[in-house]
Every structure is written in structure tokens, then in C-alpha cells.
Amino acid sequence: MHDIRLIRENPAAFDQGLQHRGLVPLSATLLGLDDARKVAVSAAQEAQERRNALSKEIGAAKKARDEARAEALMAEVASLKDTAPALEATGKEASDRLREALAEIPNTPGSDVPVGADEHGNVVRHHWGEPAAIPDPKQHFELAEAWRVGIGSAMDFDAAAKLSGSRFVVLRGQLARMERALGQFMLDLHTGEHGYTEVSPPLLVRDEAMFGTAQLPKFRDDQFAAGADHWLIPTAEVPLTNLVCDSILSEEELPLRFTALTPCFRAEAGAAGRDTRGMLRQHQFSKCELVSITTPETSAGEHERMLACAEAVLRKLELPYRVVTLCTGDMGFASRKTYDIEVWVPGQGTYREISSCSVCGDFQARRMEARYRPKEAKGPRYVHTLNGSGVAVGRALIAVLENYQQPDGSVVVPEVLRPYMGGLERIGG
Structure with missing residues (x-):
């Protein structure tokens, strides 16, 4: 606001x-x-x-x-x-x-954000890792749909369609365990090494919370309503950021850093016809969210820190990626500046977004009435809010399947995930 x-x-x-x-x-x-x-x-x-x-x-x-x-x-x-x-x-x-x-008006971009009309104006900041040479790489769904588990495949879109319609998936067996392992690994990393406080928030929120983080009123059609008074969260950013709504914090309490692993729900109203095969664009998916509440003076530094925390996930998984600074025409509604992390997916032969880390300035804080009392100033000031994916679990699963695929159709389990997988070194095939 x-x-x-x-x-x-x-x-x-x-x-x-x-x-x-x-x-x-x-x-x-x-x-x-x-x-x-x-x-x-x-x-x-x-x-x-x-x-x-x-x-x-x-x-x-x-x-x-x-x-x-x-x-x-x-x-x-x-x-x-x-x-x-x-x-x-x-x-x-x-x-x-x-x-x-x-x-109804989006945040204005920072002075250091590249000016551009759309994604073609984004600027690559840096790369990490070298994509492996995989002969005739398969996409994630080509791999996992071939794995039989009980009454169906390990990645079963047909079973999900019977239950819920399109853009849903049923995961079975070792693949379901790997999805859980990825989420647990991310939580442990962010809480144990990066200093975030784990939160288990509600998955249903009121209008006021959705307004506070700017999903409402502009993007009402992209959300799933749950009865007359609640919405399913599109991201844990909503409840985590609103933890400080209608409050005045002391400067000594800042920065606050929260993380949560939750299901997320999006109607994808504007994505008709895009990524219709596979798990890239689902109505329901899991994500490990990062949220920071800071002073205005420290928010730029916190943005760089949050990016590094999200990058650490992919580095430990040894997944090649690049970081992109979004241009003015491609940023989210509430963002003042955004970095996207794009992971390499061999099956498509390209990089795909797996995390967005955004600094919003006081844009959300004004909508939420979230303030703090500076040590050496009269009267409260608005906090700055930041959010990022640390990272999207389903897309991390896609990246692991495609980057670790073997000629026999199996997938090697990344070393960092093996403790979460009961020591398994390979799945599928």
C-alpha cells in the first residue's frame, strides 16, 4: 500500500x-x-x-x-x-x-531494478554448477510414471484426476518419501544453519491476512476460497508475514526470521495451457517458505542473505542453477526487488524457476499496520518485509529426478537426502 x-x-x-x-x-x-x-x-x-x-x-x-x-x-x-x-x-x-x-496499485520498483517490459528484460546475475551431459534426458513424469508401485505408478496423474481434477498428482512409495525428505531437509537446514524459527501456521486465513500480503483484492481469482470467511493459503508467506500485523515491535526484536513447510494452494487462473504435463504447475504443492521482518536500513542486506539461504539448498543438493534479477515488468505485485533462482531441468533443456526472493519495503507493512519503535527516533516506523521460497519442494523433486536420472530409468538419491531416505542410494527403475 x-x-x-x-x-x-x-x-x-x-x-x-x-x-x-x-x-x-x-x-x-x-x-x-x-x-x-x-x-x-x-x-x-x-x-x-x-x-x-x-x-x-x-x-x-x-x-x-x-x-x-x-x-x-x-x-x-x-x-x-x-x-x-x-x-x-x-x-x-x-x-x-x-x-x-x-x-489496486503495485509496489514501485527500487532504483537498482533493471527496467524491462517482461521476462526478456530480466538480468542473469550468476550461475552455479555445470549441467551434466545426460544422453537423451527424460522429463520427470516420463521417469516416474514408468515406476510401478502397488495399484499405480509412483507419479500418478490419472488417479489424482479422479480424486480432484487436473493439476493434481498422487505420489507413491519411494517418490512420496523423497518429497517428504526434501521438505524435512530444507527445514533442518534453515533452522539449524540459517537461524530461522520454524512455524506451523494455519492453512486457512481470513480476508485481512490476504489483504495484508496483497493477494487481495487484486488476485482474488488466483485463490481458493474456503467457505465464506476463509482462504486456503497460496503460500506460507501469508500467515508468516501477518504474524506481525497490527503490532508495534521494538527495534531489539528485529530481524525476525520465520520458516514453514506447508501445502500451498493456487487456482492458477492465469496459467491456462501452460505446463499442462507433469508437476511444474499444480493447484496443490509443498513449499518451504522464508520470511524476514526487518528495519528499513537492514532490508537490502537481508535480501542478499535470504537469497544465499535459498541457494544453499540447491548447492547441497548439487543441482545446477542460475540467479536472475527480475526486471520491472516481471516482478510480483508487492515486490520492490526480486531475485529468481532457476534450476536446470535436463528434460526440458532449460532453467526453470524454483525460488523467488523478494524485498517488499514497507508496502505490505502499511497494509498490515506492522511497525516498530526505533531506539533513537520519536514515534514508530513501518517495518520492511521480505519473503522467499527456500525452496519449492515439488520443483526440487523434479530437478532431482531429472538431474540424477540414470540410463536404466532409476534415480540416484543425492547424498544430503540419504539420511532422510533411510540410507537409500537409488530409487525407481
Whole structure:
């Protein structure tokens, strides 16, 4: 959420940020709404102040036994009392219009974000690892669908379709265990080596939580509603970040670092026809989320730290990847700057996103009213929020299957996962 006062102070910078995101300038429209709000609120306040002043005058008139004046003043008070609800309603409507307009506008990009219209404007930051030469590499579903486990395949999309429809999967046997192993490995790494606090959050959240992290109102169609009052979380970013909503922290408490391994649920409304085969784009998937709450002065450094924590997962799994700085036209709605980690998938012969690490500045904090009290400043300030995948478990599973595949159709278990797999060195085949 943007601060209308800051937009008023520097409308040109605000409009330039929106233009870099491919949007039209909006400062004039927003300032017009704010002017209308000020007029409406001022009219209501002036009417209330007039009523208060008249009450004193009525007392003085009665004390002076000027009944005629007292009657006239009381008639004016009655008239103001009759019009007050309408004035207050007008003020509220004007404030709501401004707030709704601000809620629909994405964050403005940082000055160091590359300017571009879409993914073609993204900038590769660095590579790690060398993709192995795999003769005639298979995609993950070609490998795992061939493994028979009981009544079906180890990766069974047909069984899932009977249960839930498209974009779901049933995993069986050693493959299901590997998915669990990946998630547990990530949690242990982030809590044991990276200093994150593990959280087991609710998977259902209210409108206010989804608004706070900016899934609502703009992306309502991408979410799964759960009854009239709740939503299934699209990512653990939502409950983890909202742990500090409506609060004032002390500076000594920051930074806060949370991690959670949860199922995530996305309608994928805008992804029709994309990645229809396999596990790359599912309605339900597991993800190990990272969230940080920091001061404004430390958020840039925390962003680099979070990226390194997510990279460590892939390095320990020995999966080749690259890091990309997203351009202005490809960033998420709440992001001020985003790094994507893209893992090599031999079956497609390309890199695919496995993590996004974003710094949001105070954009989410303003929506959540999340503040902190600085040691050496008067009054509270908004915190900065960051979030990242550390990493997406299903996509990590895809990457392991494809990068560790063998000529006989089996898959070698990465060494770091073997303790979580009961010592197994190979699965499938």
C-alpha cells in the first residue's frame, strides 16, 4: 500500500515507477481522490466543531435569559445533527475510494531494478554448477510414471484426476518419501544453519491476512476460497508475514526470521495451457517458505542473505542453477526487488524457476499496520518485509529426478537426502 502523502510530495517519481512497470501515471487521479477525501472529511469535522461551539453559545444565551437566541441556536444544532450522518458517510465513502484505489496499485520498483517490459528484460546475475551431459534426458513424469508401485505408478496423474481434477498428482512409495525428505531437509537446514524459527501456521486465513500480503483484492481469482470467511493459503508467506500485523515491535526484536513447510494452494487462473504435463504447475504443492521482518536500513542486506539461504539448498543438493534479477515488468505485485533462482531441468533443456526472493519495503507493512519503535527516533516506523521460497519442494523433486536420472530409468538419491531416505542410494527403475 502506498502512502498518499509520499505520492503528494513526489508525484513524478511515483508515476515513473509505475511507468517502469508498464502502467499509466496515476498520481493525478490519486491526488484528486485525496483532495475529495479532504473536502468531505473537513466538512464533517467543521459541522461537528460548529455543533460543539453552538452548545456553548446555547448555554450562554440561556444564562442571559435570551430565549429567542437560545431557540434559534438549538434549531441550528438540530439541523446540523440531521445532516451529520450524511456528511460522515460522504467522508467515509471518499476515504474508502482512495484506499481501494491505492490497494489496486503495485509496489514501485527500487532504483537498482533493471527496467524491462517482461521476462526478456530480466538480468542473469550468476550461475552455479555445470549441467551434466545426460544422453537423451527424460522429463520427470516420463521417469516416474514408468515406476510401478502397488495399484499405480509412483507419479500418478490419472488417479489424482479422479480424486480432484487436473493439476493434481498422487505420489507413491519411494517418490512420496523423497518429497517428504526434501521438505524435512530444507527445514533442518534453515533452522539449524540459517537461524530461522520454524512455524506451523494455519492453512486457512481470513480476508485481512490476504489483504495484508496483497493477494487481495487484486488476485482474488488466483485463490481458493474456503467457505465464506476463509482462504486456503497460496503460500506460507501469508500467515508468516501477518504474524506481525497490527503490532508495534521494538527495534531489539528485529530481524525476525520465520520458516514453514506447508501445502500451498493456487487456482492458477492465469496459467491456462501452460505446463499442462507433469508437476511444474499444480493447484496443490509443498513449499518451504522464508520470511524476514526487518528495519528499513537492514532490508537490502537481508535480501542478499535470504537469497544465499535459498541457494544453499540447491548447492547441497548439487543441482545446477542460475540467479536472475527480475526486471520491472516481471516482478510480483508487492515486490520492490526480486531475485529468481532457476534450476536446470535436463528434460526440458532449460532453467526453470524454483525460488523467488523478494524485498517488499514497507508496502505490505502499511497494509498490515506492522511497525516498530526505533531506539533513537520519536514515534514508530513501518517495518520492511521480505519473503522467499527456500525452496519449492515439488520443483526440487523434479530437478532431482531429472538431474540424477540414470540410463536404466532409476534415480540416484543425492547424498544430503540419504539420511532422510533411510540410507537409500537409488530409487525407481
